[in-house]
Amino acid sequence: MTGITDFDALRHAMAENSEQPEGPARNARAEQLLAEAEKLGIPLAVIEALGHQLKVYNYSSEKDKMFVPFARLLRMWDEHPEDFDAYETHSLHWVFKWMSAGMLDQPHIPLASVEKWLGEMEHRYRLAGHSERAVRSAEFSVAAHIGDLDRAERAYAAWLAADRDRMADCHACELHGQGTWQVRRGRDAEALELWRPVLEGEYTCAHEPHTVLASSLAPLVRLGRTEEARANHLRGFRLVRPMESMRGAYADHVEFCALTGNEARGLELLAERPAYFTDTGQPRSRLDFLAVVTLLTDRLTELGLGEQRVPGPADRTWKARELAAHARAEALELAERFDRRNGSSYVGERVRARMAQRPLVERLPLGVRTAGVRIPAQPSAAVPDADTEPDLPELIAEARRLSDTLQPYALEAWAAVARAAEGVELDARDRAEIADHEAMGSGPEGAALFRRAAELYAEAGDPGEALAAHARAAYVRALAGEVDEALTAVAGPYDEILALYAEDGTGVRQTASVLMSRARILMRRMHEGAEGAAFDAEQAVRELLALVDGHTGDDVRLASRAAEGQAMLAELAEHAGDAQTAAELFGRAVERFVGAGLPWFAVEYEVRVAAFAHERGDMAEAERALRAALEHGGAYVEATGRAQLHLQLAEVVGGRGEVREAAGHALEAAHWADEAGRSATLGAWARHQLGGFLLRQGRFAEAAEVLESALADLSAETHGDGAIVQTQWWLGDCLSELGEHRAAAERRLQAAEIARHWPEQQDHATLAHLAAEALGQAELPAEADRAYARAGDLWRTLGNVHGLVRALRARAWLALGTEAGADGARELMAEAVEVCATARASADDVEARFRLTGELGHTHRQFGDLLARSVPEDVEDTEIRAAFTEALVQMTRAVVVFGELGDDALHSRTGAELAAGWLEADLGRPEAAVARARAVLATYEGADPTDETAEARRAEATQMLELGEG
Secondary structure, three states, X not given: OOOOOOHHHHHHHHHHHHOOOOOHHHHHHHXXXXXXXXXXXXXXXXXXXXXXXXXXXXXXXXXXXXXXXXXXXXXXXXXXXXXXXHHHHHHHHXXXXXXXXXXXXXXOOOHHHHHHHHHHHHHHHHHHOOOXXXXXXXXXXXXXXXXXXXXXXXXXXXXXXXXXXXOOOOHHHHHHHHHHHHHHOOOHXXXXXXXXXXXXXXXXXXXXXXXXXXXXXXXXXXXXXXXXHHHHXXXXXXXXXXXXXXXXXXXHHHHHHHHOOOHHHHHHHHHHOHHHHOOOOOXXXXXXXXXXXXXXXXXXXXXXXXXXXXXXXXXXOEEHHHHHHHHHHHXXXXXXXXXXXXXXXXXXXXXXXXXXXXXXXXXXOOOOOOOOOOOOOOOOOOOOOHHHOOOHHHHHHHHHHHHHOOOOOHHHHHXXXXXXXXXXXXXXXHHHXXXXXXXXXXXXHHHHHHHHHHHHHHHOOOHHHHHHHHHHHHHHHHHOOOHHXXXXXHHHHHHHHHHHHHOOOOOHHHHHHHHHHHHHHHHHHHHOOOOOHHHHHHHHHHHHHHHHOOOOOOOHHHHHHHHHHHHHHHXXXXXXXXXXXXXXXXXXXXXXXXXXXXXXXXHHHHHHHHHHHHHOOOHHHHHHHHHHHHHHHHHHOOHHHHHHHHHHHHHHHHHOOOHHHHHHHHHHHHHHHHHOOOHHHHHHXXXXXXXXHHHHOOOHHHHHHXXXXXXXXXXXHHHOHHHHHHHHHXXXXXXXXXXXXXXXXXXXXXXXXXXXXXXXXXXHHHHHHHHHHHHHHOOOHHHHHHHHXXXXXXXXXXXXHHHHHHHHHHHHHHHOOOOOHHHHHHHHHHHHHHHHHHHHHHOOOHHHHHHHHHHHHHHHHHHHHHHHHOOOOOXXXXXXXXXXHHHHHHHHHHHHHHHOOHHHHHHHHHHHHHHHHHHHHHOOOHHHHHHHHHHHXXXXXXXXXXXXXXXXXXXXXXXXXXXXXO
């Protein structure tokens, strides 16, 4: 480390260190700086270095190191108060509050010492003339911690009653403490109302709204305000992630995950902070962390994942069950130390209650992907539970009821029958139905089971059902690609069933089943393009409909056959290119399924209706059909289907500007894609869309979290380059809005690098330009200049004069702070003027000329500003006058050019006029300045008083007039 040679260098070094990330490295640097300060022989230098050390210790995991430097500071104050300037005097008294909280955090410090310190704080504040507000706040913290609730309530009331002064915590921190007390007293709604100004950004500080966002999570979920809770988690975790000192707030986020079905994300959070398990400098926050680790790992064990490997202390590998036991033991031992110090059981009781919490919701989708362990969804209550199944006859009766009425979970019910029937002698009919339904759930592998079912149906004396099972076996062959063989196989059952039906040897149901299997096979043959297959398929479908029409009545199975027949006719119409008829027939199929009480079968056909509506631009009908599909399918649609439906709805709803609702559908799509195990494909696209919708709502922190999550899975092969570029672009916009300009530039440059290879270069140029803006805001002028130069070259190639001129202007402003200096800046701005003027002169299109005129006016205006600001303060008056005169020329040109645009550029013209007026005044021409001011006032005579810009121009012109005439 280079030695510090003077006080200014020390202060500069401390300022630099303050900007470093929290943690041991920053603390070590503060210790080095204190040693350097001591060498200077300046008491104030040592005082400031001790204050700096205190600050970095307080905002780190080594909070227990604060006491030694503070004791030294206090001794220096008592011995030589004249060595402290006003700022350090204020800081010394301010840090008393940190000491009070710091002592409370350390269970080895006796409670009597804490109380004595509280009295010392009160005494010194009174001597310094400070309000009791900070003292009563500190007393409240002590009483609330040890469980003396009556004293806590008294101190709380006294805290709020005392006057706010310079020693009071900031509004944001005070509101956090007040709201936390309301939560502890069971008043969640009151807490959230107290926190509202912090959550809305009215009050902020270095650690707020970070902690309020974390503290709000559980209360919001308890009150059913889950969307706000989700938003606060995504937004808040982004704030606490880089801050080592915020273990308590971090624990709140882990707790939220454990209580909302996001256990896998909770594990990811633990993995990000392994040091939190063992850092001992803040015992109270360590206690909070260990308690929620116990809560999370107990939950995993309860879900059957006790053997799952989980992140934990770095000394070994951990299973969830092992970490739960370890964290519980550590937490209870630490809580017992606090209680022993406090002389109560309050801390231990609260820790046990926190560890014993039950989930607040089954699953709260967050929109971000969670890698690693996948938490199984809880089984639906509609699925029979093997542990609570009734006896076998009841199981058979229920399974038969479900299958006869085509209800969901019929296959699962028959599977339950099969399990219960192991080792039991059943009659042929029962065994036939078990085999039949097992075959239905086996896909292309079910042909042999269908044939076995057919044998058993025949043995049971039901030849019609036996033929139906043979037909189903034939259809399974078609599903496996053996269409011709399937058609041959179904021919026999088809002829036999018709003959049997004609002799009253079987019923309509069995006959319809065979005809349906044959129709399905012929439909597959049509889709394979076989000659004449469409005609054969249509004949088969109409034969089926002729059979079942008039027989449906209350027979759900026959009603289902009729509805599916309508859907087949729709497919035939679509195959023939008649989209309108196809859409109408799919609609009829939907009506029939819904009318039969089978809405879940209508889902795929509503989706087809939506697709036809989308193709013809009828977005209202597409939206209606998609909503109906979700409503009809309910919980019975598989996870992938639900994800696709929500994603399609998000695109449709978002397309008409309902971005909040669209974001909700995209969130659901991401959730169901993850449930289906399609996070990397469908889920990534859903997150891409969700991030865009959140961005459009101005929810930048949430959008950034979601878009970063999407980028982890988006791939050019699956989603295309365009999706990756758009996601990076959106993410760059979010980061820019969040003030993370360097990161925003990186994202935009990454996107630009991909777009560089595209035939159309507009996006490449725009991204390079946006990256340059972000680099400039990140105070990286050299990098920004290179990016603007790259963008300018692209704009020139594209013939985009506006982009080129703006890039040149930006480079000119950057040049002022670089080696290029004022001369380089002038050259660039002059080039911008020339490019714009030349393009305007050659423009044939009226609208293009109009826009270029406005651009030229702004360029002259900026040129004037640049010239006026480019003059160093230490130059001769003649140089200043020369620069201001040149600047006035550019301002005057701006006024003239804006004047060509009339009222469309009124405010721009008057702004340039006033800027020219101030230059006139600086050049010693008050009469000219007054003339310009009067011209502006005349322009706005009778202006709308609600026009804020006009009022501002009038006020500035009046000020100029008074100065000029005075």
